[in-house]
Amino acid sequence: MKVCYGCNKPVPQCVCSQEKRITWEKKARAEKEETLQCIQKELQELKAQKDKMSEAEYKEELRNLEDNREEWLKEPENYEDFSFEIDDDILDTMLTLWDKGYNTRFCCAGHPDFPRYIYIVFEYGYYFDFTNSGFDDNWKYASGCRLCYYPSKKAIHQMEKVGIDPYEHLCEQRELLNRWVHQLPSARKLKKGEKVKGIWMRHRRTKKELEAAKAAADTAEQ
């Protein structure tokens, strides 16, 4: 499903104002037009310089400019195309997160083929309580902004050994994620040094913590 950049709603349900749309389209068209004119000018200049260059050099520069023009011709100029694609399987989860004020960068709903993962990368580190999420050990909230279900090869092997289909398992985890997202409170950013509840979270260890861990390991060795 295509989601509008302006309002984070599916494109058919976009709530952006007519004024916003018109302004955006005007700007996009003007920028496109201006850039294409620049490229056209550069092409003319290049052709005028042809005799002063080697054949290979000329061809390369010509190809670069033509590729660039091709790219710019594809630039969207209708507001409907000011959008991004979200996997249908995770759309409801993402719409709910945005409604609650959680800003995100990327997400993946997980696919039947490898690699089998689900992830959401948040714009900021948000506070979460995972205590009643039901997520299994394959979930991590890494660096305080990347929530992912990423079973290791060993974990997948273990599932297969006991007759669990890893993709079905992934789908169940995705449903858990959706249910958990629906009960979340409004977004709140993590405070400095604050940890989330109920899930493993990697955080950058302070120098003091590193020294303490090293001392503990040394003591254990003796």
Ligand SMILES: [Zn+2]
């Ligand atoms: Zn919109």
